[in-house]
Amino acid sequence: MRSGYKVISSEKHGLSQRGGKVTCFLRFGENIAAPIPIIGSADMIIATEKACILDVLEFAKPDRSSKLIIANYEKKSQSSEYPSKEYLLKVLNENSDHIKFVPVMQIITKFTNIQIINTIILGYILRFLPISEEDIKEAISQHFRKDLSALNQKALEEGIKFK
Numbered sequence: 001m002r003s004g005y006k007v008i009s010s011e012k013h014g015l016s017q018r019g020g021k022v023t024c025f026l027r028f029g030e031n032i033a034a035p036i037p038i039i040g041s042a043d044m045i046i047a048t049e050k051a052c053i054l055d056v057l058e059f060a061k062p063d064r065s066s067k068l069i070i071a072n073y074e075k076k077s078q079s080s081e082y083p084s085k086e087y088l089l090k091v092l093n094e095n096s097d098h099i100k101f102v103p104v105m106q107i108i109t110k111f112t113n114i115q116i117i118n119t120i121i122l123g124y125i126l127r128f129l130p131i132s133e134e135d136i137k138e139a140i141s142q143h144f145r146k147d148l149s150a151l152n153q154k155a156l157e158e159g160i161k162f163k
Helices: 050-055 085-095 104-111 114-128 133-143 146-161
Strands: 006-012 023-029 044-047 067-071 098-102
Parallel strands (some): 044 067
């Protein structure tokens, strides 16, 4: 919004209150009309847990141009089998030519706070967005109390450093 874009967000509620998955949509641009993208139309899909990318691949563009940004965090369940690395790569390669696993777990060990995965990913994806680093840093400063702002600023910088 600081950069002048119209911003709409939405999330699918479900078992999130009991530790389940949450699917969120964030759309921005000059002419955004609906909070949920049309299936097959997403420019970028982000998963902060590795296997969760499988739940939203229907939004990837059929021409394989969607960027898939995936944190290397795994939250395995005792009630279901976690997808193998081979299966995950096979499915991802069928849906996109632009796949990036972001090694967030290396950074989290420095900070001991798993909640900063989102900010690390934000730092990484800034290279693809028409939004300035300064605007993001200012938004973090205004959104978080001082101690959490400092933590999130450091997490953002770590994400920006990724190649």
